[in-house]
Amino acid sequence: MLNSVFKISFLYLLCFLWSSSINAQEISFLFMGDIMGHGPQIKSAWQENKKQYEYSEVFNPLDDIISSVDFAIGNLEVTLAGKPFNGYPQFSSPDELAVACKNSGMDVLVTANNHSCDRKNKGVIRTLDVLDSLNILHTGTFKDVKNREKDNLLVLSKDGIRIGLLNYTYGTNGLPFSDPVYVNLVDSVLIKKDVTNAKNKDLDKLVVFVHWGYEYRDFPNSYQKKYNRFFQDLGVDIVIGSHPHVIQPMEYSKKNNQEFLTVFSLGNFVSNQRAERKDGGAMLRLSFKKTDNNLLISRKEYIPVWVHKFIEQEKYHFQILPCARPIYNEKYFSNKEDFQKMKTFLDNTRAHLNTNNLAIEEGVPYGLVKFKPITILQSQDPELRSLAIEQIKTKRRKRRRK
């Protein structure tokens, strides 16, 4: 009896939290690292029985997290240049990769990275055509100058809150692009111009997603640090880094109500890199809340993700696991070594980020964003725990479908 009274009041509390969240001026984001397309991933996506490519199983374990935020943003580090499909070193993945991204709830793919020009101008253009056809927002590479003028600054807005997004890469592996195609390179003159223009567009915050750094280094190099300071001095609010294929620290600071947040590298979101530290990455969940006409960060946390590569029915499969979820225990894995590898990744990630991050902690790996239900989720009662998750998941999904 007491138990059911508790459950009912708990549900009321959830409803209250939910209804009060509807009126608040808030916007939420999820940033993901490098979406790679190595040869074994392409091979794994091929469905012999259907004679087509399919990537849905890769993203399925993250569906509720990705679809629970207002804007989910990842770095597409392949071209969608059509056949012949190819992995490293010059990537072209099947369009179905982007279809799966869209279906999992991703809203934006940034496209400026060292693989943007892997299939020359044609590849840049076709990639953007595919993203447009799927209604996936993008920035970083452009079909022509006119296009760049219009789409360079991507404005993501909700409830009257306007967040700007710009995207740059340190280079394109020596593969040139030529007129009319344009790829945003890290160039201080260009960036200063773009940021100054963006600042006149009535934005609440400005985010720069930047492809930089040395591969496989756990800490930012002097180039990253120099540009990070440059972004801060220009008035950029959030810097999201990718490219090193391993996670680098995240930093948050606040001075006189002025916030600045940097993720030096989110690591791999999905790839066939299997060595320690490269076999996963982190997502950054970020929410802003507007009070008294001032927009401040209301939530900032990292969620580790590990790429599970396994054999089933004589075929390799890939899955991105929010590996801190208790369901990914030893029983989940047919190969117990995989569990150990995941645990090593999670332990390393936590040791690295919990030591070197400034004011950004690990968040719960569930699809809920608002009003700190963390205390509820950490309840000792497993029944209540799943109830809370189901409730929020259902409501957020409904809202999303409208």
Ligand SMILES: [Zn+2]
């Ligand atoms: Zn890269």
